[in-house]
Amino acid sequence: MSKFSSPTQQGADRYQLELDTLFATSRLRQLVPDHANCINFSANDYLGLAHDSRLAQAAMEATQQFGTSASSSRLITGTSDLILGLEQQIARWKNAEAALVFNSGYQANVAILQALLSGGDEVFCDRLNHASLIDGCQLSGAKLRRYRHLDLNHLESLLQQSTATIKWIVTDSVFSMDGDYPDLVALTDLAIRYNAFTLIDEAHATGIYGAKKSAGLCEQFGVSDRVSLQMGTFSKALGGFGAYVAGSRTLIDTLINQARGLIYSTALPPGVIAAAAKAIEIVQHDPEPKAKLWENIRLTEELLQTPVLSPIIPVPVGDTQRVLALSEELLKAGYRVHAIRPPTVPEKTDRLRVSLSARHTADEIRGLVSVLEKTGCLGGA
Ligand SMILES: *Cc1c(COP(=O)(O)O)cnc(C)c1O
Numbered sequence: 001m002s003k004f005s006s007p008t009q010q011g012a013d014r015y016q017l018e019l020d021t022l023f024a025t026s027r028l029r030q031l032v033p034d035h036a037n038c039i040n041f042s043a044n045d046y047l048g049l050a051h052d053s054r055l056a057q058a059a060m061e062a063t064q065q066f067g068t069s070a071s072s073s074r075l076i077t078g079t080s081d082l083i084l085g086l087e088q089q090i091a092r093w094k095n096a097e098a099a100l101v102f103n104s105g106y107q108a109n110v111a112i113l114q115a116l117l118s119g120g121d122e123v124f125c126d127r128l129n130h131a132s133l134i135d136g137c138q139l140s141g142a143k144l145r146r147y148r149h150l151d152l153n154h155l156e157s158l159l160q161q162s163t164a165t166i167k168w169i170v171t172d173s174v175f176s177m178d179g180d181y182p183d184l185v186a187l188t189d190l191a192i193r194y195n196a197f198t199l200i201d202e203a204h205a206t207g208i209y210g211a212k213k214s215a216g217l218c219e220q221f222g223v224s225d226r227v228s229l230q231m232g233t234f235s236k237a238l239g240g241f242g243a244y245v246a247g248s249r250t251l252i253d254t255l256i257n258q259a260r261g262l263i264y265s266t267a268l269p270p271g272v273i274a275a276a277a278k279a280i281e282i283v284q285h286d287p288e289p290k291a292k293l294w295e296n297i298r299l300t301e302e303l304l305q306t307p308v309l310s311p312i313i314p315v316p317v318g319d320t321q322r323v324l325a326l327s328e329e330l331l332k333a334g335y336r337v338h339a340i341r342p343p344t345v346p347e348k349t350d351r352l353r354v355s356l357s358a359r360h361t362a363d364e365i366r367g368l369v370s371v372l373e374k375t376g377c378l379g380g381a
Contacts, residue, residue: 026320027341038331039364041354042338046311047207047289048359049239054282055275062274070267074256078267086277087244093215093280095224096246100255101273103265105203105233106132108243110139111261112199112231113170115254117142122164124155124196126171128178131344133170133201142168149175150182152190159194167196168228173217174204177345177353179312181205184221197228204312207237207283207290214283214290234272238279242268292358299362300354303369304378314340315352315377323350326377333371352377 006012022028034040049055062082070078083101090099102108113136117123121142125133128149137144143164147154155169169191174181184200191198202216210219216232218224229247234240245255255262283290293311301308317323320341327339330352340353354368372378 026324034336038334038336039360039368040336041356041360041368042336043357044204044236044355045239045359046204046237046293046355046357047239047283048292048357049207049237049279049282049289051359052239052279052282052289055239055278058278059271059275063269063271066270068271069269072267073263073265074267075263080267080270080273082270082273082277083267086273086280089277089280090244090246093213093284094218094230094246095215096230097249098252099244099246100252100262101268101276102243102245102259102262103268104241105130105201105231105235105243107261107265108231108233108245109133109201110136111259112229112245112255113137113142113168114139114260115258116140116197116251117166117168120164121166121168122162123168123170124158126150126175126182128172128175128346129170130172130176130201130203133172133199137170149178150180152183152186155187156190156194159190159196162194167194168199169196170199170201172201172203174202174208174310174312176204176312177340177351178314179204179308179310181217181309184217184223184227188223188226191228192226198226199229199231200227202230202232203236203243204310206232207279208293208311234276234279238276238283240275240279241272242276289358293356296356296358296360296362296365299365300356300369303366311356313354313356315354315372317350317352317377318348320350323352326352326375329375330368330371335368335371337368 072078087099087101109132117140119141122145123137123142124145124147125137126149127146145158147158171182188198200218205217207214209217213219218227218230229245229251231245233243297308297311323339327337330337337352337354340351
């Protein structure tokens with residue numbers, strides 16, 4: 001400990017020891033600046049909207065007109081016409097009675113689950129659900145039951161054992177580190193059969209799936225009106241920041257009254273709200289970015305000769321040092337492909353995570369695949 005003092009040497013020693021252990025096991029995380037002249041295959045900007053001038057324009061106009069901050073929480077003076085307009089737009093887009101905007105996907109999931117679940121309730125989670133969903137379940141005090149990834153038979157056997165009156169099934173739609181997704185028709189069938197509510201996290205599906213409105217995987221599977229809550233973020237394909245949840249008036253009103261992450265936090269700034277509204281308009285009316293993304297997904301599928309379900313393509317490696325070395329090698333070749341290590345993914349499932357964007361050219365994708373082939377990491381661990 002140097003510049004800032006620590007109240008006890010013991011405390012300082014413990015933190016340093018924890019860091020040393022992470023370093024020794026190749027798990028230390030560091031904040032590394034992005035490599036500007038690399039081709040980025042790690043971002044979640046699937047449709048390229050983070051660099052779309054239409055969003056930038058909307059954000060600038062709203063900022064100039066309404067300022068840089070909402071300056072208070074939603075329940076005080078943070079509820080502008082702009083944000084109410086966005087919520088109505090989302091409700092229409094999602095075929096829901098109502099919608100509510102949150103400051104981030106992480107905050108939304110923690111706040112929603114904490115608000116809707118209590119001790120005595122039961123929540124059923126896919127084992128690989130995003131950390132924000134797991135954290136929300138744990139904070140809620142409800143009984144957490146985790147079922148094997150995408151295994152609806154396992155989910156059903158857990159539902160059969162349940163005696164709780166309030167049950168929630170909670171899942172990512174597209175899984176953030178695996179790129180796969182559950183059969184939402186079968187999952188919502190189970191929910192109906194066992195009287196369970198459903199929360200579907202569309203963070204990686206919003207804007208990418210759904211033939212008519214690009215509203216997500218719930219639209220694609222035709223289950224929007226069977227799902228209790230559809231949540232998603234503006235921070236991935238929508239190229240912005242923040243999150244939303246859509247559902248019945250009763251559930252949304254409950255969140256307005258109970259969701260601490262909403263009540264005790266300043267609302268998103270006007271520029272962020274305006275960019276989100278513009279992005280939702282674009283994904284419904286401009287088919288171009290989505291068509292280009294799917295063209296890139298199909299090309300990658302063809303080159304890899306393996307089914308690719310989403311813009312997220314995990315390349316299994318299974319060893320922490322090896323995955324870091326591979327990521328470094330790709331970087332030297334000019335491609336930014338992030339190494340994903342435990343605890344973000346389970347032990348011994350370290351992987352490279354390739355994410356595709358509408359902004360990638362066919363040549364960039366061919367180049368990446370050929371470097372991946374040279375490193376020998378394709379075709380399993
Ligand atoms: C990224 C992500 C979140 C968190 O969203 P942020 O807006 O980045 O906080 C939540 N759920 C899933 C499945 C995600 O991938």
